[in-house]
Amino acid sequence: MAKRRLRIVERRKNIPVLGVCEFCNAQFPIHQPWKGGQSEAQAQIQQQFNAHKCKLTDSSQNALRIVREATESK
Numbered sequence: 001m002a003k004r005r006l007r008i009v010e011r012r013k014n015i016p017v018l019g020v021c022e023f024c025n026a027q028f029p030i031h032q033p034w035k036g037g038q039s040e041a042q043a044q045i046q047q048q049f050n051a052h053k054c055k056l057t058d059s060s061q062n063a064l065r066i067v068r069e070a071t072e073s074k
Contacts (some may be wrong), residue, residue: 006049014038019045024054 004023008016015038019028028048030041 004054006046008042008045015041016045017041019049021049021052021054026052026054028052 004021006019006028007022008018009020010016010018017030020026021028028045030044036044
């Protein structure tokens with residue numbers, strides 16, 4: 001089984017604002033990145049990542065989730 005790993009996928013003004021689990025694609029956003037700086041933002045994302053449990057879905061379930069999320073916002 002592949003090992004889960006955190007990857008920062010978005011930064012604003014060199015402050016990480018979004019992390020992703022490379023194993024299950026779970027997303028970990030931060031809230032109010034301007035308040036704590038770079039180390040605080042990284043710690044927030046890392047804490048969310050450490051607390052999550054990977055849940056894998058097959059590709060058909062993933063496709064349904066994407067369509068549902070796209071249509072919910074309309």
